[in-house]
Amino acid sequence: MSACHTSRCASLRPARQAPTLSRCFTITAQAAQVPATGRPAASHRPPAAAAADQAADGASAASRRAALAAVVAGIAAVGAQPAVADENAPRQGEVRHSDAEWRRLLAPEAYAVLRQAQTERRFTSPLVNEKRAGTFVCGGCGQPLFASSSKFESGTGWPSFYEALPNSVALEPDYSIAFMPRIEVRCSRCLGHLGHVFEDGPPPTNLRYCMNGAALAFQPQQA
Numbered sequence: 001m002s003a004c005h006t007s008r009c010a011s012l013r014p015a016r017q018a019p020t021l022s023r024c025f026t027i028t029a030q031a032a033q034v035p036a037t038g039r040p041a042a043s044h045r046p047p048a049a050a051a052a053d054q055a056a057d058g059a060s061a062a063s064r065r066a067a068l069a070a071v072v073a074g075i076a077a078v079g080a081q082p083a084v085a086d087e088n089a090p091r092q093g094e095v096r097h098s099d100a101e102w103r104r105l106l107a108p109e110a111y112a113v114l115r116q117a118q119t120e121r122r123f124t125s126p127l128v129n130e131k132r133a134g135t136f137v138c139g140g141c142g143q144p145l146f147a148s149s150s151k152f153e154s155g156t157g158w159p160s161f162y163e164a165l166p167n168s169v170a171l172e173p174d175y176s177i178a179f180m181p182r183i184e185v186r187c188s189r190c191l192g193h194l195g196h197v198f199e200d201g202p203p204p205t206n207l208r209y210c211m212n213g214a215a216l217a218f219q220p221q222q223a
């Protein structure tokens with residue numbers, strides 16, 4: 001995890017507890033009808049998510065928590081830190097540009113997502129229906145992020161994956177919506193905002209990386 005290994009984190013005051021994915025799951029389940037949360041409305045819940053809803057306790061939840069351990073390990077390291085995932089937070093990673101350069105390099109919708117952490121309207125990205133074999137890469141720096149084999153139909157209207165490629169993403173607590181702490185997903189290389197990760201995905205990880213298509217580009221597998 002590299003997102004919070006910046007000097008700014010050392011100066012952040014200790015504050016409220018960082019959101020765990022389990023907390024996100026509980027809270028978003030209560031707010032399923034709230035738009036633009038990255039969580040599908042109840043009527044559009046995918047089977048996997050519905051099953052997750054029904055498995056709030058017991059072995060399934062336990063296994064889900066176990067599966068999350070590796071993912072949230074990085075979050076634990078920043079667990080005492082307050083919200084940092086907002087459009088004003090510096091997003092200077094290994095690949096960095098001035099804001100003016102980012103504006104010039106990116107399409108407006110990509111800039112809004114990657115650099116300002118905005119959320120695209122659901123079902124607006126052509127990548128929602130992208131089914132070819134290949135790799136989804138960061139729209140900001142080109143880093144490979146998701147294999148097409150990890151993509152699944154979430155019914156949310158956003159490209160969804162059950163796992164990211166190793167070391168390709170960084171996770172940050174996100175308190176930008178009151179009463180609904182979430183886990184922001186950033187590209188580990190340019191720290192561009194990609195979306196959020198929830199724990200109502202399908203096996204084998206039971207995670208749902210809910211991504212903005214505008215933050216991604218697709219590279220078809222070469223024959």
Ligand SMILES: [Zn+2]
Nearest residue numbers: 138141187190
């Ligand atoms: Zn990137």
